[in-house]
Amino acid sequence: MRFLFDAEQRAFIGSLDKMLTTADTPAVVRAWSRGEHAAGRALWSRLADAGVWALAVPESRGGLGPRPVELAVAFVELGRHAVPGPLVETVTAAVLLAGLPETGPAGRLVPALQAGEALATVAWDAPYALDGDVAGVRLALTGEGLFLSPGHGPVRRSLDPARRLTSLAPGGRLLASGPPPARALLHARLCTAAQALGVGEALLAQAVGHVRRRTQFGVPVGSFQAVKHRLADARIGLEFARPLVFGAALTLDPADVAAAKVAAGEAAYATARAALQAHGAIGYTAECDLSLWLTKARALLGAWGDPDTCRTEVLRGAGLR
Amino acid sequence: MDLTYSAADEAFRAEARAWLREHVPERPPPSLETAEGFAAHRAWEAELSAARWSVVDWPARYGGRDASLVRWLLFEEEYYAAGAPGRVGQNGVSLLAPTLFAHGTEEQRARVLPPMGTGEVVWAQAWSEPEAGSDLAALRSKAVRVSGGWLLSGQKTWSSRAAFADRAFGLFRCDPDAERPHLGLVYVMFGLRAPGVTVRPIARLDGRPAFAELFLDEVFVPDDDVIGEPGEGWRIAMAATGNERGLMLRSPGRFLASAGRLHRLWRARGEPESARARVADALIGARAYQLFACAAVSRLADGGSIGPESSLNKVFWSEYDIALHETALDLLGAEGEAADTEWAERYVFALAGPLYAGTNEIQRDIIAERLLGLPKGRRG
Known part of the structure; x- marks a missing residue:
């Protein structure tokens, strides 16, 4: 039993904190809230360079994961700096897609998420999907299975202006049937x-x-x-x-x-x-x-x-x- | 990060569990705040001690097992999960013993610790005075130098367990001319039946004599019973209250067991919706407290220390304990009023938590000033 961060984890926290402190996230958040995503996407790429998205992708699929402790470490820092965007949803999509055969669309989508080239959103037991207007990968979980949604509805305002709520278009390609993995x-x-x-x-x-x-x-x-x-x-x-x-x-x-x-x-x-x-x-x-x-x-x-x-x-x- | 225990630690846990299953009395002894219950709890300590389970983290030469703090956590989990009796010697074990380990002489440790570990000598605290509560440094009881020792005079109060205990430890003013009130104090041990000591038990809310007032009139204490240097008493005592508020006073095992009992009560009562969230919160709080302790133990094993962080702990457990027992009484409905249920005495005991070992107001001041860095206010 040793319930403390190791030196590598402490260094990871320090480097994320430093990177996000210099990124002027308040300005990024305010732009994101207006639907101007360029600065946020640039920050997203830097998070990819730091390995954040790869933590959710298993090593067998070219990622660094699964590393839930490091993911939690990263998300504390993302919260501390109010980083906008479908952060949790992108991790969730990576976990969902990494469980599917590489021969299907997942084979191309997982590397795109890991590299920060695409953002993902997920509609799952909620009336909205976060940031569906900017997410290139839109996953909808229904009683039938996991769908790759073809589009999104209008943006609905959230109490948090940085969270842009959208519905996802029904239908699209069925990626997997049955309930999602826990x-x-x-x-x-x-x-x-x-x-x-x-x-x-x-x-x-x-x-x-x-x-x-x-x-x-x-x-x-x-x-x-x-x-x-x-x-x-x-x-x-x-x-x-x-x-x-x-x-x-x-x-x-x-x-x-x-x-x-x-x-x-x-x-x-x-x-x-x-x-x-x-x-x-x-x-x-x-x-x-x-x-x-x-x-x-x-x-x-x-x-x-x-x-x-x-x-x-x-x-x-x-x-x- | 790792929350799994080594095979050797798990073997230690299994050994403790097996012994406790064999020996924990089926019917709990009477309240330890009664003469009969005090004696029964003392006998239980002797039984624990004979098998070397009473003070597992102490060195073997004083009756312990040299157990690491990790093993202490595991023992405590098993102890309370087994429904074993409350610990009558806790004041001495959690406050005086750490002080002796840090500041006592080898002669004092060899003399005082073994009978403390067996329950043969039960210790009470002598800190507060009628005019010195939260402002403990305002204490007036004095120690006057005489040949070979000191004469103690004055009044102590809220002395837990003192109605039936054997000896007491506390602070006395040895230098009335010291520059600041925190200086000029001496830390001493004395007998509660020594000439010049009068013990007047005080009934707590339920009428039981859980604490006492002590009147001291020129009570002689030999130099051998002074801990550390005269004048250093405050610093020595504060080191141990950090310990008290930190880990040892309330182990996670105790609250894990209480939360489990509450959950079973809720289920037995048909899982009423009115208590659902609060029962869940009791389970969440016990897990949080357990993991918080795991982090603290890991820091200590790494050579770190517990400082003002212990104030976070003290506020958390004391308020958690009350909320848990209030929920239990609510679940009992009209029966919750009866004083003879297993929940009632624990509820009365929990009510004192935010008051002793430094009131929660003092703890919040410490958190704000030392952990958050806010400026000092009118106090101090």
Whole structure:
């Protein structure tokens, strides 16, 4: 038992954080929200160069995976920097497609996803597919099987302007019949949990920075106990969600993954509320960069398994023991 | 990253499980906050100790098994999963023993630790005073230098287990002229039946004497019972409270077992929708606490330490424990009011969690100031 990152994992975190810090992601997010995808696609390619998408592709198919722990590491950083786009969906598509024969379309699509040349979206038990307008690979899971959708409907606004919701056109090529492999949904849920954790950590860091700088009554507002204790509670929530996320990455046990999704999603959302309150009115403006994370924390709470669905999974798992 | 245990660690776990299956009493002993229950719990400690299961992480020469912290975690999981009794010696084992390991002399360790491990000597804490609670450094009880030792005088309160315990440890002011209140304190051990000591038990919410007031009137303590240098008491005590809040006071095994019991209660009651989310949260919280401990143990094994992070732990487990027991009482419905269920005493015990070992308000201040880097407020 050694529940710590190794040197390679720490180096991976450091290099992703550095790359994303210099990428000016707030500007990328704002452009993406307007439907201008060029900067986001460029960032997507750099993530491919860093090996992020290859982590979901097994070595037997030319990837680096499966490496769920490293994927979780990467998604914490993607969340921390509010990187836009169908991140979780691209990983999920890679897992789904890598399970299909190379002789079919998967043989050409998996390398394109891994190289960052194509983005993917997936419609699965949700009324929308994320960023269907920019995704070159559109997968629809229905009761009949997995389809390669021929197109998408109009963009519907999300509470998070960076998440562009689209329907997928019905029909298209049937890639596989029957239910999808469980590991695809587990990867989607795990990556969403990790992304939420990163979003929460970024929100807390910004809130702490603000209350240290902002003075009222002649002192920093961060010296008031009411402010301190709310931010301390946010830190507690995030610190206890973190081991659940990486524990789930190690076991890929459905109850562990569901627990991580509940804890990380709710901790990030609670941190969003605390961060908004700590900022005061300025935090309520679209102009303040905080909004890029505030709105995402809410959106991720419901994505790929809302808290109620995930709690049911936790109870089912406990019933099996 | 790896969450699997070595074959040797799994063998240790299996050995503990087999012994506990044979020896854990079928009917739990009476409450340890009663004279009869205290004696029964003490006898259980002797039985554990005879098989060297009472203090597994201690060196063998003091009665332990030299077990790593990983094995301690495994033992605790098995202990509470087996439904074994609460630990009457916990104050000494989780607070005084780490202090002796870090700051005591070999003579003190050889004299104090073995009878602590067997339950022959049960220790109480003597920190708080009527005018020194969260602001512990304001304590006034004094230690006056005499030939060969010190004379203790003053009043201590909220001393857990002191109604039935044998000895106590705590801080006394040895230098009233020290520059700051945190300086000028001495860490001592003394007998609760020594001449000059009066113990007045205090009834907690359910009427049981779970703690006591101690009145000291020129109680003699030999130099051999002073831990570390006089004047260094605060630093020595704080090192151990870091330990208390950190890992040893509440093991993950305890909450994993409680969450499992709650889940079974929920199922036995027909899985009511009203408690569904809270039962799930108890399971999630126990897993989170277990994995948090795994990370802490791994850091310690790597040569790291537990610092202000232990305040995160203390707030988490104390509030988790109350929520879990509130859910259980809700599931019991009208029966939840009865004081003789297995849940009722645990609920009363849990209510004290946010108050002792540093109130949760103090812990949140520590988290905000030392982990988040927020400026100090009016306190301190």
